[in-house]
Amino acid sequence: MPVYKAPVDDTLFILNDVLGFERYNNLAGFSEASSDIVEAVLQEGGKFAEEVLFPLNQVGDREGCERLADGQVKTPTGFKQAFEQYREGGWLGLAADxxxxxxxxxxxxxxxxxxxMSSANMALMMYPGLTQGAIAAIQVHGSDEQKQAYLPKMIDGTWTGTMNLTEPHCGTDLGLLRTKAVPNGDGSYKISGQKIFISAGDHDMAENIVHLVLARIEGAPEGTKGISLFIVPKFKLDGGGAPGEKNGVSCGSIEEKMGIHGNATCVMNYDEAEGYLVGTENRGLNAMFVMMNEARLAVGLQGHAIAEVAYQNAANYARERIQGRALSGAKAPEKKADPIIVHPDVRRTLMTIRAFNEAGRALLLWTALKSDIAHRSDDEKEKQAADDVLGLMTPIIKGVLTDKGFDHAVAAQQMYGGHGYIEEWGMSQFVRDARIAMIYEGANGIQALDLVGRKLGLNGGRAVMAFFKEVEDFCAENRENEKLSFFTKHLKKGLGDLQASTMWFMQNAMAKPDNAGAGSTDYMHLFGLVALGYMWAQMAKAASEKLAAGANGQSTYLENKLITAKFYMEKVMPETALRRARIETGADSMMELAAEAF
Amino acid sequence: MPVYKAPVDDTLFILNDVLGFERYNNLAGFSEASSDIVEAVLQEGGKFAEEVLFPLNQVGDREGCERLADGQVKTPTGFKQAFEQYREGGWLGLAADxxxxxxxxxxxxxxxxxxxMSSANMALMMYPGLTQGAIAAIQVHGSDEQKQAYLPKMIDGTWTGTMNLTEPHCGTDLGLLRTKAVPNGDGSYKISGQKIFISAGDHDMAENIVHLVLARIEGAPEGTKGISLFIVPKFKLDGGGAPGEKNGVSCGSIEEKMGIHGNATCVMNYDEAEGYLVGTENRGLNAMFVMMNEARLAVGLQGHAIAEVAYQNAANYARERIQGRALSGAKAPEKKADPIIVHPDVRRTLMTIRAFNEAGRALLLWTALKSDIAHRSDDEKEKQAADDVLGLMTPIIKGVLTDKGFDHAVAAQQMYGGHGYIEEWGMSQFVRDARIAMIYEGANGIQALDLVGRKLGLNGGRAVMAFFKEVEDFCAENRENEKLSFFTKHLKKGLGDLQASTMWFMQNAMAKPDNAGAGSTDYMHLFGLVALGYMWAQMAKAASEKLAAGANGQSTYLENKLITAKFYMEKVMPETALRRARIETGADSMMELAAEAF
Structure with missing residues (x-):
C-alpha cells in the first residue's frame, strides 16, 4: 500500500545547479559521468528502487530472516532474486576501483x-551496504594478495562482507573486547569468540561472506592498543580462489529486533576460525575506522532516506484523506470534507520534513563530492580541505540526519491518525526501521562526542574554521542581493550562535571537560542546523539564478524551493539560539546528582 | 528483564507538600482520604502494579490478542487473572460514585x-480505562434506569465498557459517520454499521461488554448535529438484569498494530444490534465529549507513565553498564571501565526525562485535584475556576505529555545502545506502546487546535487569563525569596513568551485563521513548558520550605528536587523563545505551496 518515487529531479538540481557537478571533470571518473550519464544512472537506479526493491520492503518486515535447523539463514521471499538483479546491474561497484x-x-x-535504494528497502540494502565498508577496509589496509583475492568478488557482489566489532559486554568501548586470535605459524590465525549485532552476518544471497573481525592476538596489550583486524571468510578459499571448506564461523541466532527485520542481525560464533591479519598487528582500530567512517555516512543516508519515503506517503495521504474543513472556508465544497492538506498544522508537519529532506540530500551530496575530491584530486591542498570537510561532516550527517530521520518518520506516521499505528499501512515500519540508524555505527551521543572531542580541535581547529569562513564568505558575498538577503540574514544569525558556542567550549571545556560532554549533543544539532541552513542558502541562490535566467519549465519547482528555504529559515533556524542557550549553561545541573539518585 | 518501582514517595511529596491535599477536607470523599489512607492506597496500588501487572507486560506484547475461530477474543496469558485481582481490589471504583x-x-x-498501573502494563490497563470513560458518559447523560442497570456492574468491574466512534472513513471528523440507528418502536434501536480501532472491543475478561456507540438515527440531519449515542451491550440484559441473549455485535478482526499488543483493538460489526439511546437524540457528541475528556486525561497519563518506567530502566542500565571512562578521569578505577552514568550526555538524557516526569506527575495531580474540586465543591466560584483549569489543561496534558512521553521513551531506549533495539530488553515495547498515545482520543494536532481554537477564547479567555494571573502572582510573591528567585525569573520569562504569543494570536488570527492553525502545536508545547515550569517552581518552593523546616531524613530527596528544578529552568525553559519565534512568523510559508507540490 505505501508508495515510493525516486526524487531524480531534485537530485539533478543539487548535482548540476547547486554543486556544479560538471566543474569536477578533472577528477578520475567524473569525465565518464557526463550529465547524460548521471541522469541515466539516476533514472535506472530510481526505477530499480521503485520496481524491484520497494515491493519487497513490507515483505521483508513481515517475514524477517530465519535461522534454519541446519544453521543456515534464510532471507525473506524475493530478497535473493532482487539482490541478484542488483548484482547484475553492477550497482555495488558503481564507484569502486x-x-x-x-x-x-x-x-x-x-x-x-x-x-x-535505502528509501525503497533499507533492510535489503544493508547487505551490499556492509559489503561497501568491508571493501573500503581491505582496499586501504589489505595486502595486495588480499585485495586480489577478495575485492573483485565483493565489488561484483558475488560475495558480501560484514563488520564484526561488538561483543555482549562491549560496543562503544572496543578496548574491552575479548575475541582471541592465536597464530597458526603459517601467517594465519585461529579466531575464537562471540560477536553480536552482526548485520548481514549470514544469509543465502551470496556464495561467500567475508567477515572483518576485530580480535586480540594472544599476548597483545589490553585496551584499544591490542586490537587487530582479521579477514575471516565463511568458506575458506581453495587453491583456485573459490569458496571451499567451511570455516569455523557460524550464526548462533538471529536477534528479534524492533525493525529492519529483512536484515539478519546475527550472533556470530567464532570457533578457531581461520583468519588473516589485515594491516599491522594491534592497529586494528585504524583499519576499523576506515569501515566505520564509510558506514557512518551510509547510516546518515539511511536516516535521510527513510524520512524521504515516509514524507512521500504522508503527503499522498494528506492529499487524499478527507476530514473536516479548512479554517479559511471549504476548499473542496463538492466533497463532504476537505483533504487534510488544507490544515496548517498538517502543512507545518510536511513542510518541516521536506525542509530537512531537501537540505539533507544536498548535505549528503555536497559531502560525498568532498569525498571524491579527497580521494581523487591531484591537488594536495584541495584534497586536504575536502578531507577536512568530510571528517567534520561525518558525525553531523550520522547524528543529525538519523535523529531527524526518525523524528520525521514519526511525524509522517502521525499524519495517518490511527491508520499510522496499523502495520498494514507501512508507516510503522518506517519508524521502526529508522530507529536503528540512531544507534548503530556509534550511537548518536558518540557522534556528538566525536565532533566536540575530536573533530573540533583537530589540526588546531582547521576544519571548523574553514567551514565558518566559507559560510561567512557566502553571506558576505550575497548580503546585498535582495533575493538572498533574507536567507543570508538568518544563516548569519545561526552561524553566530554556532561560533559563540564553539568559543564557549574553548573557554569552558579545557578546565572542565564535562562542559564539552554536556553540550555535545546540542552542539552537534546546532552544527547540523547551520550546515543544512547553508545548503538552503546555496539552493536558494541556485534557484533564484535559474529563475532569473529563464527556468525551462521548472519555474514552479524553483519557486517552491525558495518557499521551502524561507520556511527553513523562519521555522527551523531559530532553534540555534535554544541550542546555544543550553550549551552555555554547562554541565553543573546535570552532574550534581549522585548516581544512585537516578 | 525490565524493572519497575512505583514512585510512591514522589507522589506523596506532590500530594502532601505541593498540593496540600489535606486542605481539601471539605470535598466529598476527601475526609476519608486521610494521609494514612492515601499512603496505604498508594503502597497497595504500587505493589499491585509491580507484582501483578508488570510481569505480564512483555507477555502481553509477545502474545497479543487472538480472535478465535468462533469469533471470541482471547487475551494474553495471565491477563484474565490479573484483571480479576484488579476487580477484587476495588481499583476500578476507587473514585466512583x-x-x-x-x-x-x-x-x-x-x-x-x-x-x-499504566507504567506497569498500559495495554492491560486500557480495559478498565475505557470502562471509566463509559461510566462517566452514562453517569452524566444516562437515564436513572440505565445508571441502575449498568453502573454498579461496570464500577465493580464485572462488565467493561468501550467507546465506538471511529469508522474507516472518519476519525477526527465525526460528522461523516454512517452507522445507522433505526427505532424499534419500543424505545430501543437497531444499530448497524462498522466501527474500527475499538480498544478493548472484545475480550474474555468480563461477563459483559457495554459498548457506547455513536450512530445516526434514520432521518437525522447530516453532519455532527445528527449524531446520537447508544448503549449496545454485548449480551442483552435479561429480566433480572443479567447478561442474556447475544446481541448483534461482534469483533470482525483484530488490528495488527505497532504496539499495545495486549489490548484487543477490534473492528466491530453492528448488525441490527439492539441499542438504547443515551441522553437526547442528535446530541450524541455532547455525551461523547464526557467520555472523551476523561479519556484524554487518561491518555496524557499513559504518555507520562511510559516515560516513567522507561526512565527507571534507562537509569538502572546506565548505572550498571560499564563502557569507557569519565571525561574527568576514571570514576571506577577498580573496574575495566566506568558505568556510563558518569558521561554528561547520558546524564543530560536522564535529567531531561526526569525533569519532565516529575513535573508531569505534578501537573496531572494538580489537574486531577481541580477535577475533584469542579465535581465535588459546593462553592460555585471555586467550582467554575477549577473547571476552567480542567478544560484548559486537558489538551495540554494529552498533547504535551504524550509527545514528550514518546520522545522520552525513545531517549531512554537510546541509553541501551544496540540492546535497546532488541525486543528482549523491553525498551522497544515502551516506545511502541507510547506511540499510540500521541494518536488516539484525538491526534495531538487536534489537541493543539482544541486549545487554540476553542479553549483559548472560551468565556472571553477567562481560563487562560486566570492561569496567567496565578503564575504571575506566584512569581511576584516569591521574587524576593533568594531561594526561589532563580526559578521565578525563568518562569516569568517563559510566561512572557506565552503571553506574547497569546497576544499575537489575538492580533493575527482573527482576520486570518490559518495563523492560529499554523502556530497551534507550538503554542500547545509553549503552554506545556510554562505549566510544567510552574509545577517546578511550586515544587522548588515546597522543597526549600521543607528543607528549611528540617527535612525529616528527606534532605537528599529534596535537594535533588531543587537541582532538577534548576536543570528544567536552564535547559528546558529556553525552548519557550523558540516556540514563540515560530508562532510569530505565522502561516505564510507553510500555506503557499500547491497541494500537488508536496
Missing amino acids: PEYGGQGLPYALHTAVGEF | PEYGGQGLPYALHTAVGEF
Missing part, C-alpha cells in the same frame, strides 16, 4: 542512487 | 494509582 572491477564513477553518484 | 458501589475517594488519588 576499476582495478578490481568497479566502474569508478563518482562516489557522489553512488550516494545519490544509494538514497533511492 | 458511592451510590453505584464506588468508593468515592478523590479522583486525584485514582490518577496517582493510575500512573503506577
